[in-house]
Amino acid sequence: MKIDSGDTAWVLASAALVMLMTPALGFFYGGLVRRKNVLSTIMHSFFILCLISVQWVLWGYSLAFGPDKGHIIGGLEWVGLNNVGFTPNADYAPTIPHQAFMLFQMMFAVITPALISGAFAERQRFKAFVLFSLLWATFVYDPIAHWVWGAGGWLHNLGALDFAGGTVVHISSGVSALVAALVLGRRLGFGKRKVEPHDATMVVLGAALLWFGWFGFNAGSALGAGALATSAFVVTNTAAAMAALTWMTVSWWHKKQPSVIGAAAGAVAGLVAITPASGFVNVMGAIVIGFGAGVVCYLAIQLRERIKVDDALDVWAVHGIGGTWGALATGLFATVAINSAAANGLFYGNPRQALVQLVAIGASWGWSIVGTFAILKFVNLIVPLRVHEDEEVIGLDLSQHGEPAYATINAN
Amino acid sequence: MDATTVIAVICSVVVFAGWLVLPHSATTVKPVVIEEREPVRVSA
Numbered sequence: 001m002k003i004d005s006g007d008t009a010w011v012l013a014s015a016a017l018v019m020l021m022t023p024a025l026g027f028f029y030g031g032l033v034r035r036k037n038v039l040s041t042i043m044h045s046f047f048i049l050c051l052i053s054v055q056w057v058l059w060g061y062s063l064a065f066g067p068d069k070g071h072i073i074g075g076l077e078w079v080g081l082n083n084v085g086f087t088p089n090a091d092y093a094p095t096i097p098h099q100a101f102m103l104f105q106m107m108f109a110v111i112t113p114a115l116i117s118g119a120f121a122e123r124q125r126f127k128a129f130v131l132f133s134l135l136w137a138t139f140v141y142d143p144i145a146h147w148v149w150g151a152g153g154w155l156h157n158l159g160a161l162d163f164a165g166g167t168v169v170h171i172s173s174g175v176s177a178l179v180a181a182l183v184l185g186r187r188l189g190f191g192k193r194k195v196e197p198h199d200a201t202m203v204v205l206g207a208a209l210l211w212f213g214w215f216g217f218n219a220g221s222a223l224g225a226g227a228l229a230t231s232a233f234v235v236t237n238t239a240a241a242m243a244a245l246t247w248m249t250v251s252w253w254h255k256k257q258p259s260v261i262g263a264a265a266g267a268v269a270g271l272v273a274i275t276p277a278s279g280f281v282n283v284m285g286a287i288v289i290g291f292g293a294g295v296v297c298y299l300a301i302q303l304r305e306r307i308k309v310d311d312a313l314d315v316w317a318v319h320g321i322g323g324t325w326g327a328l329a330t331g332l333f334a335t336v337a338i339n340s341a342a343a344n345g346l347f348y349g350n351p352r353q354a355l356v357q358l359v360a361i362g363a364s365w366g367w368s369i370v371g372t373f374a375i376l377k378f379v380n381l382i383v384p385l386r387v388h389e390d391e392e393v394i395g396l397d398l399s400q401h402g403e404p405a406y407a408t409i410n411a412n
Numbered sequence: 413m414d415a416t417t418v419i420a421v422i423c424s425v426v427v428f429a430g431w432l433v434l435p436h437s438a439t440t441v442k443p444v445v446i447e448e449r450e451p452v453r454v455s456a
């Protein structure tokens with residue numbers, strides 16, 4: 001196997017793009033919370049970047065991509081990056097150094113638990129958050145990544161299509177967010193007073209940076225600089241734009257005005273939904289996927305509000321439902337005209353692919369629910385998940401970190 | 413034209429046509445509830 005310098009450069013650059021998404025997520029989430037919680041919310045993302053970067057090289061990569069054990073999990077042969085060097089690995093990426101592939105995958109492992117943090121924003125104890133994130137990455141993310149992407153993983157063997165993480169990243173985080181919101185309970189005053197985002201400009205900036213980074217997320221998943229990466233880039237941008245347009249249309253019809261935050265949320269929903277499909281669908285498929293994301297994710301938020309679940313930043317509606325729609329749509333609109341190594345979907349004469357996608361969706365939902373619930377209950381035995389009421393009232397920035405986000409200057 | 417293209421065109425028409433017919437209500441300023449502590453003052 002010969003290392004291709006172009007492919008290597010693209011994958012390394014893509015890893016950097018995906019890395020940027022995690023702090024961008026922090027700003028996206030940070031703008032949506034009240035000003036007394038903005039630092040703690042940003043810290044969730046920033047801290048996870050540090051935590052999972054170390055977890056991944058120590059044992060996470062080995063569990064997710066190491067030599068297969070019973071089609072369920074990777075072995076420990078690659079712990080500490082043992083046997084993970086610069087020679088390409090034929091199973092994963094035959095034209096780039098194995099460590100470049102490992103690094104690219106690390107950034108996916110980083111952002112996934114960071115996504116969940118939006119569900120328990122403004123009320124989770126920091127120490128509990130740290131322990132939960134470490135356990136969740138190990139016992140929920142790593143196994144699902146192995147099932148879908150690992151050589152020998154059972155969903156991989158079944159033929160499930162997930163180009164960049166619809167099941168592995170978005171369903172797992174979105175569904176886990178719903179479980180976390182239910183287990184932690186509602187914030188003080190939830191439903192009695194409307195909580196307004198403290199900085200809409202920060203939300204839009206975060207969403208724009210997420211969109212930018214998503215080109216690395218999806219087009220980088222081609223693991224090479226060529227036609228497939230280009231196609232993934234095009235459909236990613238198209239779906240994001242279409243979902244933002246659709247979300248604004250639906251919210252305009254519903255709320256009588258086009259929402260700026262709605263446009264940002266719609267773009268993110270489209271990016272989520274195109275993620276699993278980005279290497280398998282053409283641009284027409286991307287338009288349908290973006291349209292669907294704008295509708296179903298908006299409706300999911302209305303449902304979440306109606307049943308009074310305090311998923312603070314709507315992680316389940318955008319990532320859980322958006323990811324589910326995207327994974328299913330992959331089984332509908334995938335075509336070998338885009339990716340000859342994959343399979344056709346239902347609309348191209350292969351109904352079996354839609355059924356396989358449903359199995360992958362069900363497995364991801366199931367393991368995320370069970371694993372997240374068990375981890376939260378375990379963590380709660382060691383350290384309380386929630387802060388005290390008085391700490392919640394003064395805000396997590398001061399109660400958890402001892403730092404205000406914004407200070408006023410005393411003229412005296 | 414394949415089925416995917418037909419659906420994509422319908423979706424696009426729905427969105428673009430929707431923007432033409434949607435009403436725009438007069439701006440109503442929503443009261444923002446401030447429910448936080450006073451900002452911490454730091455001496456310059």
